Amino acid sequence: MTTLGTATQLLELVCATLAAPAFLGWVSQCRAWLQNRSAPSLLQPYLGLRKLFHKDVVLAENASPLFRVAPYVVFGTMVAAAAIIPSMGTGLPLSMAADAIALVGLLATARVFLSLAAMDIGTAFGTLGARREMMVGFLAEPALLMVVFVAAMISKTTSLPLIAEGLTTRALALHPSLAFTAVGFTMVLLAENARIPVDNPATHLELTMIHEAMLLEYSGRHLAMMEWAAALKLLNYACIGFALFIPWGTSTEASGPQGLLLAVPVLVAKLAVAGAGLALIETLSAKLRVFRAPEFLATAFLLAVLGLLMHLLLGD
């Protein structure tokens, strides 16, 4: 465990946690521009969180302790996930403790807690949201796992930093399998983060919503933690995408402190582009009916499996 590794680890953890709402703000901003609306400030999500933190919590009478614990558990797992993903540097000491499969498991833990908490009050919306979230999850999770597998088979390891390093240090080669999986991954990202076409982060129409339906009974600091965790989740998914498909620019053990300093602006640039791309996709596509969501995700899953077979057929 080197000092540089520890420094990278801490920097990543703090930056990801603090910057996540800004990334969400950036996506909303881009979306507003693309849709010819005047855009909210980049800091809007922070203001929202601050407002929520300053409010009292109104808890339903029949809320169990699980309901109160869940926001912190979801937030905690998302922060832990952020600590594993090599977004800035690959020499992360914590990434030893959890490889890509464990990362998928962590994200699943957050999903299960979120769904259980949504069922706790026993409202129609809560259970509806939980059911839909699990429906999205049961196809998105294996799809993500398959995406990870393709990258793992190319780099012959499931450790995310090693996958990222493997891809940066190799000669630039076209991996057709990665192209398939990248499309699959983007679809998973959209579905898992409650974006259009699977869900709409701006909606409060009960027939369509998934993620928002689960949060309806939350208020005050609990809601703030959930919102923050959702922002972190989006950032995490973006960073997983970078690590798997465009890892160039992340610092390695070899590149030293300068590499780390350079990695920060590179990451910001990647996030800016990715956020704009996400906004573009969301603007161009229409919301699917909930019944169509499994088809959308099955496509993602099959694309990832196809990528896997492509890798096996064509070799590296």
Add this chain to the structure above:
Amino acid sequence: MSFSYLNACLTMLLAWGAIGVAGLLRPRSVEFAGRTLFPLGAAVGIALAVLALSGIATPAERAVLPLGLPGLPFHLRRDALSCVFLALLGGASAGISIFSTGYFRKGEGALPGLLCLEYHCFLASMGLVLLADDAYAFMVAWETMALSSYFLVTTQHRIPEIRSAGFLYLLIAHVGAIGILLSFGVMQGGTWQFTFDAMRAAHLSPGWATIAFGLALFGFGAKAGLVPMHVWLPEAHPAAPSPVSALMSGVMLKTAVYGVLRVSFDLLDGLQWWWGLVALGLGLVSAFYGVIFAAVQTDMKRLLAWSSIENIGIVFTGVGLTIVFQGAGMGPLAALALVATLYHCLNHAFMKSVLFLGTGCVLHATGERNLGRLGGLIHRMPWVAWLTLVGVLAIAGLPPLNGFVSEWLLLQAFLFAGDVPQTFVNMLLPVGAAVVALCTALAGYVMVKFFGVIFLGQPREAGLAGAHDAGLVERLGLLWLAAACIGLGLFPVQVIGSLDVVARELLKLPAGGWGSEWWLLAPAAARHASYGPLALFGVTLVVVVLAALGVRGVYRRRVRRGPAWDCGFARLDARMQDTAEGFGQPIRHVFEPFFQMERELPTPFDAAPRYRVSVGDRLWTLLYLPLAATVRWVAEQVARLQQGRIATYLLYSFVTLIALLALVL
């Protein structure tokens, strides 16, 4: 006489038998059987687990018991493989026995003393199955196990459904036993020696070896509940009392896994890699079939039974993978797959016991098995709810609990299979990994449904308000099992240290192959992959605690209680929540072709509209009913011989004699 682990283990099994017989002393007393004998049984279980664990690395021991037929005594042998399963038996049954101490009540079916006898006979016979070293002892123990568990399943034998469930179980158990018996018959290879040593020494031609393996897979698969021999599980588990369901699902199914491992890696020589594909295929089909059916169940114990089919499917996937790797000469990967398999057996024993015992508490508190009449029990039964949550998260394969460890190991084995000599197997294996991933994600769905509908939300019936939490001893039993789930999840390196001994002994591999850090699981076969649950859990816990304390400390806002908001809708009632059917609807929709559905939809003119949907297993109509019809037809044809007149029977004897004479002369 010097100390031997085999003798010590055997003493424990005898102790179980003695405890069972002691139950007959005062057969009608719940106090005596429940409060005295079951705790003793639990203590014996713990002792057995400790013995088995400490004896795991010692060389194999043999013994010949002066029991059995003349010239055919019982041979026993204890090696690393039997030790692992004995530890599983002892550890899981200890928790279940502690729980049973408080569980069995007066007036529930059979007499408590009889129940105690059956229960401990069941335990002892499972132990004997694991120690048997000849076909005769094995089959005697196997049949004792089947019969004692049959009587346990039919504890409440006055209910017709339970009798027929018991019959179905007995029938499939015996069809399976025939398969196993025939498999032993093939494996003796013409020597007519039925000791396992003779089978190890016998050389079979590839064809006969394949037949022996196929018969064993069929026989043990019927006991384990592999599709299509799974039909007894969803019937027998709801019928049995909950501790018995826990014991059958958690432990008995594993004896079948033990049998398959014993036959394929120890008794049969000339293992062929493609047998593994068969086991792998059956395992994947079972896992998938089990989990989608679990998702649409409305009876909580039936749901768990289907989930057992899924888990057994995953275990057999691991067995298949081990055979493929071993057959292809890839030792380290085979060891990885075998360790994953054994790990999943251990995990499932504990987590499924927690869940079944949890449903037992719910059943006692509410008298209800139907998910549609439960809900909100976390307020009434916090102990049961939180301990069940541990089992739920474990079986859903979530870190840092134990279910994730075996899933992780299995996926690693799948992922680095790239060097199997056969190209098309190379292509198939990652697709297998995709199926395993899908099943695990679906298991999460099933478990959210299970926990959410039973324990969360509002009570769906008025009667649930009177539900009471489990008693002290029941909590203790649940606590034991839940603690095992957490321990197996957080300290995988220590567990694997023991399991690896088995892998080495059974697959005849050199030592090593695992990382040396005590907190970091790093199989060498998986190339730079590592998993440290303790560190991961520690970091997450620190973040959770810091976030909770920080947010409360900085902002200091109050928490007020009020009615649920529900978007401003004022008249919230329990019927607005999702039912179990509703929660399973997406699965029913997505995997529609697999289900046999009967829908009854109301018309607009119905005075009392009724909506009903029932989901059936297609295999009943596709396989079992035609099979039953064929058997009946054959029986009817044979029945024509029976005229009921003595003259006809004399004629048959005469014709037979003539025919025999003609044959001899």
